[in-house]
Amino acid sequence: MDYDPMAMDEIESKGPVIKISQADTVRVKFELSNADISFANSLRRVMLAEIPTIAIDLVEIEDNSSVLADEFIAHRLGLIPLNAEGIDELQYSRDCDCEEYCDHCSVKLTLHARCTGDENMQVVARDLVPSGDRINRVLGTPIINESSDGLGPLIMKLRPGQEIKLSCIAKKGIAKEHAKWAAPSAIGFEYDPHNKLHHLDMWYETDAKLEWPPSEYADWEEPPQEGEKFDFNAVPDRFYFNVETAGNIPPDAIVTQGIKVIQEKLASMIKDLGETEGGENGDYNGPRSPEYNGGGGDGWQDQGFTTPYGNGGNQSSWGGGAGGTTPYGTTPYGGAGQDNGGW
Amino acid sequence: MAKSKSRTKAPQNADEDDVVMQELPTSHQPDVQDDASMAEANGEDDADIEDEEEVEDDTQRVRLLPGSTPTAASFEFLDEGHTLGNALRYIIMKNPDVEFCAYAIPHPSEPKMNVRIQTYEGTTAIDALQKGLKDLQDVCDVVSDKFVAAQKGFKKKSIPP
Known part of the structure; x- marks a missing residue:
């Protein structure tokens, strides 16, 4: 079998190509070409849902005299992006040896605020203070963007005399379980900016061309020629990604982590297959040489x-x-x- | 490698050899157990069964479905979905020794993904699946390397000397 699995289409057998068009602390835009849509979509899905990050999962409220209900605050806390640097060394709580949670599988954050002035007071993510032995100095720290004047996302407001006191346990998880663990804040994914493949059916009032703005990638690909016939053999082969982060993981790390997650999945499957293949024929739990003629001694191997x-x-x-x-x-x-x- | 099917050798067994299509969807079929474990389950105490189940959820995420033959097999993946299914289907189908490959998620509320592989004589469905997994890993390696290279190139470009 000397076909080339890299050659995802017929053009050349040099394999997939990546071009980065923009990269900063918030987003990375890149083009994946010479790849199949199934692979591109796998990458998109895995980045969106299966990269481990850290988020607040348990909240113990000691004192809450604010106008907001306990569970409402707890939900908000869960959605606050936390720095996930070094998440690989943190264990999943369910895999940890400890009873409920410990320093190896969680980060503790505390929040204590009381409005002592006569103006309403804001409680922000900066007020969440990590404590305990952490794997490194940043894991689990709330993300503070420059745009928020060093305060971070607003959690709640307190009137004079009101108080909030609580402690949170942040745990490792993936967005498949709850969106608060999502590594990217959004992923842009598009292909075929001129809709040559007719995968889209544009809605329009009078003229779709005038009413729909061209994609930012429209210049990257040849527009359809006047009177061009529809190519029913064409398949999408250039994919434009825009991976945007809330700050918990750098955007380029999301891409590399995403590929890593796919590879881990595949590796565990290969291991699973290898483990059981050598086993006894009667083991119905796993892949094996099947006795498809209903047994009786004359299995297919004998013949x-x-x-x-x-x-x-x-x-x-x-x-x-x-x-x-x-x-x-x-x-x-x-x-x-x-x-x-x-x- | 086995290059044959018993069908061709023993025509008197033709009826038995045909793949039995179970009427119920696999999710509704009772768990098929081999003779040994059946005997155990019938005759012995419950502890053995529990042990067995524990081992099961610990590791086994791929399983061969009943009714499979060497060259035409269905696999059931637990806790996998379109993410792996579609890419795997594509890469297995690229293998010229594979006649047919498709995947399905039989029911959206069950965390199961089925892959059907039919190969030409000369290879087996299990081999094709293993090759597919490895090929997909290679693709990931290349994309990962290309991305890191593109990243380095981009940084060089954006920082003027």
């Missing part, structure tokens, strides 16, 4: 190499020679068809 196809002597009648070990060897599907790119 193995005695069929007209399997024997070397029959190769000649099917063309034999290189790659011709199956009856299909000389069809467009077998060895002879390896480079025809039809797949």
